[in-house]
Amino acid sequence: MKDCIVRMENIVKSFGSVRASRGVNLEVCPGEIHCLLGENGAGKTVLMSILYGLYQPDSGDIYYKNKKITIGSPKDAINLRIGMVHQHFMLVPTLTVAENIVLGQYPAWKVLSDMPAIQEKIYQLSKEFDLNVHPEALVQDLSVGEQQRVEILKALYHGADLLVLDEPTAVLTPQESEHLLSFLRELADKGLTILFITHKLEEVMQVSDRVTILRDGKAIATVNTSETNPRELARMMVGRDVLMELMKKEGESGEVIFSVRNLNVKDEKGLPAVKNLSLEVREREVVGIAGVSGNGQTELALALAGLVESQFDEIILNKHSLTQKDLSRLNHLGMAHIPEDRQKMGLILPFSVSENFIAETYRNEPFSKKGFLQFRTIKDYSNMLVKKFSIRVGDVDEAIANLSGGNQQKVVVARELDRRPKFLLVNQPTRGIDIGATEFVRQQILAERDAGSAILLISTDLEEIFALSDRILVMYEGRIMGEVPPDHNRVEEIGLMMAGKTEATA
Amino acid sequence: MDLLPGILFLQSILAATWRMATPILYAAVGEVFTERSGVLNIGLEGVMLIGAFAGYSVAFESGNLVLGLLAAILSGILSGLIFALFTVTIKANQIVVGAAFNMIGAGITGVLYRVFYAESGKVLSLKTFQPFQIPFLGDIPFLGEVLFNQNIMVYATLLVVPLASFILYKTAFGLSIQAVGEHPKAADTVGINVPRMRYFGILIGTTMASIGGAFLVLAYADQFVEGIVTGRGFIALAVVVFGSWSPWGAMGASLLFGVFYALQLRIQAMGSVLIPYQFLQALPYVVTIIFLIGLTKRRVQSPKALGVPYK
Amino acid sequence: MDWANLRTRLTKMLRSVWSPFAAIPIALLLGALVLLAAGYNPITAYEAMWQGAFKDRTAFTEVLIKATPLMFIGVGLAVAFKCSIWNIGAEGQFYAGAVMATVTGIYLGDLPRLILIPLVLIMGTAGGALWGMLAAYLKNRFGASEVVTTIMLNYVAIYITGYLVTGPMIETKGLFPQTPKISEAAWLPRFLPPTRLHIGFIIAVLVAVLLYILIFKTSIGYTIRAVGINPIAARYAGINVKRNILLAMGISGGAAGLAGAVEVSAISYRLYQLISPGFGFDGIAVALLVNNNPLGVIFSSFLFGALRSGAEVMMMTAKVPSVLVSLIQGFVILSVVAFGVYRVTTVEKEE
Amino acid sequence: APAATQAPAAAEPTKAPAAAEPTKAPAAAEPTKAEAPKETAFKAGLLAPGPVNDGGWNQTAYEALKKMEADLGAEISYVETEQSPAAFEKAFRDFASQGYTFILGHGNEYTDAALTVAPEYPNTFFFLSSSRQWDPKVPNVVGLNSDSSQPCYVFGYIAAKMGKGAGLIGGMEIPPISESFTGFINGAKAADPNFPVKETYLGNWTDTAAAKEAGISYVDGGADFLLGNADFATNGVFQAMAEKNVNGFSLFGDNTDKAPKSIVANYILDYGEGLVELAAQVKAGTFKPTSNYEFGLKDSKVIWFTYNDNAANPVPADLRKEVEDLVKKIESGEINTLAK
Numbered sequence A: 001m002k003d004c005i006v007r008m009e010n011i012v013k014s015f016g017s018v019r020a021s022r023g024v025n026l027e028v029c030p031g032e033i034h035c036l037l038g039e040n041g042a043g044k045t046v047l048m049s050i051l052y053g054l055y056q057p058d059s060g061d062i063y064y065k066n067k068k069i070t071i072g073s074p075k076d077a078i079n080l081r082i083g084m085v086h087q088h089f090m091l092v093p094t095l096t097v098a099e100n101i102v103l104g105q106y107p108a109w110k111v112l113s114d115m116p117a118i119q120e121k122i123y124q125l126s127k128e129f130d131l132n133v134h135p136e137a138l139v140q141d142l143s144v145g146e147q148q149r150v151e152i153l154k155a156l157y158h159g160a161d162l163l164v165l166d167e168p169t170a171v172l173t174p175q176e177s178e179h180l181l182s183f184l185r186e187l188a189d190k191g192l193t194i195l196f197i198t199h200k201l202e203e204v205m206q207v208s209d210r211v212t213i214l215r216d217g218k219a220i221a222t223v224n225t226s227e228t229n230p231r232e233l234a235r236m237m238v239g240r241d242v243l244m245e246l247m248k249k250e251g252e253s254g255e256v257i258f259s260v261r262n263l264n265v266k267d268e269k270g271l272p273a274v275k276n277l278s279l280e281v282r283e284r285e286v287v288g289i290a291g292v293s294g295n296g297q298t299e300l301a302l303a304l305a306g307l308v309e310s311q312f313d314e315i316i317l318n319k320h321s322l323t324q325k326d327l328s329r330l331n332h333l334g335m336a337h338i339p340e341d342r343q344k345m346g347l348i349l350p351f352s353v354s355e356n357f358i359a360e361t362y363r364n365e366p367f368s369k370k371g372f373l374q375f376r377t378i379k380d381y382s383n384m385l386v387k388k389f390s391i392r393v394g395d396v397d398e399a400i401a402n403l404s405g406g407n408q409q410k411v412v413v414a415r416e417l418d419r420r421p422k423f424l425l426v427n428q429p430t431r432g433i434d435i436g437a438t439e440f441v442r443q444q445i446l447a448e449r450d451a452g453s454a455i456l457l458i459s460t461d462l463e464e465i466f467a468l469s470d471r472i473l474v475m476y477e478g479r480i481m482g483e484v485p486p487d488h489n490r491v492e493e494i495g496l497m498m499a500g501k502t503e504a505t506a
Numbered sequence B: 001m002d003l004l005p006g007i008l009f010l011q012s013i014l015a016a017t018w019r020m021a022t023p024i025l026y027a028a029v030g031e032v033f034t035e036r037s038g039v040l041n042i043g044l045e046g047v048m049l050i051g052a053f054a055g056y057s058v059a060f061e062s063g064n065l066v067l068g069l070l071a072a073i074l075s076g077i078l079s080g081l082i083f084a085l086f087t088v089t090i091k092a093n094q095i096v097v098g099a100a101f102n103m104i105g106a107g108i109t110g111v112l113y114r115v116f117y118a119e120s121g122k123v124l125s126l127k128t129f130q131p132f133q134i135p136f137l138g139d140i141p142f143l144g145e146v147l148f149n150q151n152i153m154v155y156a157t158l159l160v161v162p163l164a165s166f167i168l169y170k171t172a173f174g175l176s177i178q179a180v181g182e183h184p185k186a187a188d189t190v191g192i193n194v195p196r197m198r199y200f201g202i203l204i205g206t207t208m209a210s211i212g213g214a215f216l217v218l219a220y221a222d223q224f225v226e227g228i229v230t231g232r233g234f235i236a237l238a239v240v241v242f243g244s245w246s247p248w249g250a251m252g253a254s255l256l257f258g259v260f261y262a263l264q265l266r267i268q269a270m271g272s273v274l275i276p277y278q279f280l281q282a283l284p285y286v287v288t289i290i291f292l293i294g295l296t297k298r299r300v301q302s303p304k305a306l307g308v309p310y311k
Numbered sequence C: 001m002d003w004a005n006l007r008t009r010l011t012k013m014l015r016s017v018w019s020p021f022a023a024i025p026i027a028l029l030l031g032a033l034v035l036l037a038a039g040y041n042p043i044t045a046y047e048a049m050w051q052g053a054f055k056d057r058t059a060f061t062e063v064l065i066k067a068t069p070l071m072f073i074g075v076g077l078a079v080a081f082k083c084s085i086w087n088i089g090a091e092g093q094f095y096a097g098a099v100m101a102t103v104t105g106i107y108l109g110d111l112p113r114l115i116l117i118p119l120v121l122i123m124g125t126a127g128g129a130l131w132g133m134l135a136a137y138l139k140n141r142f143g144a145s146e147v148v149t150t151i152m153l154n155y156v157a158i159y160i161t162g163y164l165v166t167g168p169m170i171e172t173k174g175l176f177p178q179t180p181k182i183s184e185a186a187w188l189p190r191f192l193p194p195t196r197l198h199i200g201f202i203i204a205v206l207v208a209v210l211l212y213i214l215i216f217k218t219s220i221g222y223t224i225r226a227v228g229i230n231p232i233a234a235r236y237a238g239i240n241v242k243r244n245i246l247l248a249m250g251i252s253g254g255a256a257g258l259a260g261a262v263e264v265s266a267i268s269y270r271l272y273q274l275i276s277p278g279f280g281f282d283g284i285a286v287a288l289l290v291n292n293n294p295l296g297v298i299f300s301s302f303l304f305g306a307l308r309s310g311a312e313v314m315m316m317t318a319k320v321p322s323v324l325v326s327l328i329q330g331f332v333i334l335s336v337v338a339f340g341v342y343r344v345t346t347v348e349k350e351e
Numbered sequence D: 001a002p003a004a005t006q007a008p009a010a011a012e013p014t015k016a017p018a019a020a021e022p023t024k025a026p027a028a029a030e031p032t033k034a035e036a037p038k039e040t041a042f043k044a045g046l047l048a049p050g051p052v053n054d055g056g057w058n059q060t061a062y063e064a065l066k067k068m069e070a071d072l073g074a075e076i077s078y079v080e081t082e083q084s085p086a087a088f089e090k091a092f093r094d095f096a097s098q099g100y101t102f103i104l105g106h107g108n109e110y111t112d113a114a115l116t117v118a119p120e121y122p123n124t125f126f127f128l129s130s131s132r133q134w135d136p137k138v139p140n141v142v143g144l145n146s147d148s149s150q151p152c153y154v155f156g157y158i159a160a161k162m163g164k165g166a167g168l169i170g171g172m173e174i175p176p177i178s179e180s181f182t183g184f185i186n187g188a189k190a191a192d193p194n195f196p197v198k199e200t201y202l203g204n205w206t207d208t209a210a211a212k213e214a215g216i217s218y219v220d221g222g223a224d225f226l227l228g229n230a231d232f233a234t235n236g237v238f239q240a241m242a243e244k245n246v247n248g249f250s251l252f253g254d255n256t257d258k259a260p261k262s263i264v265a266n267y268i269l270d271y272g273e274g275l276v277e278l279a280a281q282v283k284a285g286t287f288k289p290t291s292n293y294e295f296g297l298k299d300s301k302v303i304w305f306t307y308n309d310n311a312a313n314p315v316p317a318d319l320r321k322e323v324e325d326l327v328k329k330i331e332s333g334e335i336n337t338l339a340k
């Protein structure tokens, strides 16, 4: 048998009636970058969590460095030199970087008197790998990208031989992703083995040595990256052909539906995050806002949805001038909003699927009559949406928490689009969802545009911006740096603007 | 107005402040650990009562105050184990279990006290920890009386708070406690045993609360009385929030509460103030609300996982 | 509604209701151990307790009378807890309601019965609601934790009551601190003479049913629950979170205030310093015991009422201290919890 | 130390016609409430507002009950009622329906409930402590007041003669407490109109620590006499006396051992002495009250006080003499201890 660092055999794991892993086999060679690919809910995270000791498999064996082992807890994994960077960051926001890194590494009675030395060591390590992390910073003050680097540093500090990264690029900007991928390559070249989960096929093609495809809790194939192509990977993943390029119809944009003049928004800490921003969105048009995350996009979206205070000279929706007060009930005035964090902002998790469908309309006829909810109507309506948006769910009375990420996102999209908005604000619509769902969501957005909606799309995923936008605005430090048409030849120009160069100087 | 009576008045208030604050302080510092580990124990009142009874009965029977204190500590550990069994292992709603503890505390101490002491005809008082002057320091005018003429359990707070702060912020244990209260899953992924840390957080809280309860009988009053805790467990809960979940903050908040409590007793005793005494009695509680309003401008967040059972 | 659906709903409700009862034997067993250890005969004690609660019609109505304030408070708290507002202040809200009801019943005593009775109840409700909404306001406006403010407001309400009955509202200066009796026109009718069972009990059951419908069947309840589970998502959906916090505390405080008003207008007819023996705290357990289901509260408050009611007779005839009941109540809660039927349903915050 | 003020026991408490009347004619009507089989046992019940082991108010009543058990062979029982009026009526009924003919509600707060229940049980007598209740229309509800203001008047007088200032610490503001304080203040003013006396209320009966702190605050303010009347919490006042080495008094029982150097006098209330005679008449079926009952210093078997000769500052002999005169004037009604 070939030399391998990890071999998982016939791993089975169920959660109640959910069968997350149904006998998975996986082999990883030392020093390789091995990608795991699969739709939402295919069982990638569960499999990796088993490897990291977070879950115990119901049955199946794990061999590590040619020894059969059981990994009872993350502690065991760390001792075996397995590191993991989780899909949702596992950092304690109120502690410093250094404290997070040493967390759990010492016996309880240990007095952390040598913190300066530890910080120095972390600092050195950070320099060695060019990670640019300040050990004394509080994690809650860090950007998402920085937090991720802390996660990687944590694993390296613990001396990992095998590093598992669960969708590390889902929350990163293109530049950050780029940087991360080349960094992973470097690590692999130094001998580290890397297991890498992603939904982005370009990344798989770019960085991995081999790919294992999971579907419905089973590993259906492992292939050498050099011997495959994105189209084949997509087909194996989804079980059908996937459109790799969306068909965007050319269409004439109409009159201005939404416009904002001189918007100013402060962030949580009271610092200006959006500065004198003006833009307009027309009928039958997608305006994309590109930019590195942390440049005020979140605040822009929050302000337009009326969820934070903002100052502006004028906001006009559908020829009506809006006040601050109007903003908080914009969804009653014809705006729909797909928020960037579906679990935190978009959904009420213990509620059922159908209760989530009516989150904005529950008060209106026919869902509510004289204040009483009309359960029959709501259920019929939900079943209709489930069918129309092909959401995979057993029963609309099921709690939405049981759905996979992609299907949760589809619920949000279905709810918002079904309101036939005049103006649609979309923030990171496909973050963290698989290519099948991504394709579907993007198609829906375009369909909405073709039906006449004005759409403002915020995304850090340049590819998504290009795929959907009719016009691209680049945002940097709270300002719009300039406007560019979605012409692939002008990617470099956009990149420069995202880094702060104005149109004129670019 | 004469200056001297003014100073005496102030001195008297301040000396009383520290004493009044002490039982609350013990309970609150412990609860800081409990809440920092993500568990809310509204049963402190009951736990303190049990501690007071255990401390009293053992000290009374043995004639040894230190044994009494040890018994209180043991009772605190036992309370903590039961509380943790329900809230951490069984993962029950913490407020339900806390409410149950308050009932059990009142019930069990009431029944036992009646059975063993109420009709015993014995003299039920014991010799409490006495105030002692610290040599030299105790002679300093003003400060001497305020700071250096207290009993050992009051002095001990000067040790407890820095120690608690040190443990919470400067030891691996403290970091783990903070981590399981803030982001238990993150703690889990670095190999921290979340339930175990929460057990510890709870145990520290109940043990300290029991000491606070025992303080009332071993170092303040000299015998157990049903309901002797009189709401101090609830005040301690408020003090934890008010002190932004830090040991020093808890000390500050307890002292603040103490000062207003002492003040209201003294204003009543002056008798010349025309405010109805009930308004004076409400003063510490109103002031707590007012300060809370002022302080929450700082927006100190509660531990994120507070009240949420882990998995 | 189809049958399968109805059945699952019924089973769900039954489960939340039967668990407290299933837990009783265990709690009684634990209590028996304590009794044995303390040198009492548990069988005599429990028999006396049973007699005290269920001996005859009068005893049984006394149980219902005892359950009434707990029911009001419990259903109110269930609403607040559903909205994730940790109202520990039902005790103070009860006092606020009792004060307002007494004031109305005394100073507007000349009004005709048909007007006065509803007015007394409404004013009591308003008193409790305002006291509760004060905490909600402090939470909304200043971010002050309601756990703390409601505890503090309990004390404030109790002291204000103390002031009123020893000062401005005292019946006879120098005598027992109590207000005069409220006007007879404000007395709640009794409907099962010679027992004391009053229409307050029926109102309590009605309120429980109404709040059940409100929470689970109406759009208002939908918003309250949504805010309780995920305030951020609720805000995104255009729900006014602060207004709902105010509303939930208003309902919760109002129910507690109504309990106070009913206690005054049906039982005591006047205000005393310690008019509540801790109803507000028992109410917390009553609500949580049945997972904040308002219909369940009808049963859990009945259970607590029976325990309390039986305890007095147990003390009289078996000479067992009535504080034992607190212990048994605590045991009931813990054994319900241990049955594991009731688990927390809040979201894992970190995901 | 024998009681200094033992006036001749006039056996006056029973103002009712002497027990010489024929015992055969029982109460006005003989309603045939069929409780025949139980009639053999005489049962006495107590409704107490707090634990009967409080060393104060509730305990005096419980001890009275035990005296009935000892002297009259009564079957006794007590119930600690919830502090809720809702509970009172039921407790009265529970007792009455079980054949208790002597029921004591130990506090004025039981009045409403007693008046409501009494007509249903005309053969049962409902006594109310700390009450001046008397209504010929409800003759089986009888108020009993033991006048603490009288001994406290004497204490106030002693304090003002011996000391610099006094602090009074009460649990809650109810008549048994506030009247005792009024008596104390009147007594002090009689001795020295400028003598500083102040009162503090704790707002509860259990907070021993606060009671102690209140005592200390008086001492820090210059007082050298303390009086606590706060049930359980009174213990804290004793402690404050002992710790701060000032003088004080104890109420209701002999608590000298709680502050042996500090307590200069104890006011003793032997409620049982007062009650047992009434109970005997109830038992015999001869009890026919015509008014409420007031116990005062004149009822020297019920209310008296003792000095502590071992105190650091015992009451001097000449002062004791003055006190004897004072007591006579109080007994004769010449001094109204409750005057405003």
Ligand SMILES: Nc1ncnc2c1ncn2[C@@H]1O[C@H](COP(=O)(O)OP(=O)(O)OP(=O)(O)O)[C@@H](O)[C@H]1O
Pocket (backbone or CB within 6 Å): A015, A018, A019, A020, A038, A039, A040, A041, A042, A043, A044, A045, A046, A047, A087, A402, A403, A404, A405, A406, A432, A434
């Ligand atoms: N703790 C759990 N309890 C119950 N079900 C779970 C749990 N964890 C995962 N599952 C379920 O197991 C299945 C596999 O989940 P997993 O998280 O591994 O998917 P994934 O492949 O990582 O998807 P994604 O691409 O969305 O991250 C899903 O149906 C998920 O809902």
Ligand SMILES: Nc1ncnc2c1ncn2[C@@H]1O[C@H](COP(=O)(O)OP(=O)(O)OP(=O)(O)O)[C@@H](O)[C@H]1O
Pocket (backbone or CB within 6 Å): A140, A141, A142, A143, A144, A145, A292, A293, A294, A295, A296, A297, A298, A299, A340, A428, A459, A460
């Ligand atoms: N959930 C979170 N926890 C902690 N910090 C956060 C969180 N979300 C955002 N931040 C921080 O807030 C700051 C601004 O990020 P934000 O997400 O607002 O930028 P953005 O450009 O709008 O990003 P994106 O394009 O990803 O929405 C960053 O420093 C980020 O780390």
Ligand SMILES: [Mg+2]
Pocket (backbone or CB within 6 Å): A044, A045, A046, A087, A166
């Ligand atoms: Mg995953």
Ligand SMILES: [Mg+2]
Pocket (backbone or CB within 6 Å): A293, A294, A297, A298, A340
């Ligand atoms: Mg963002």
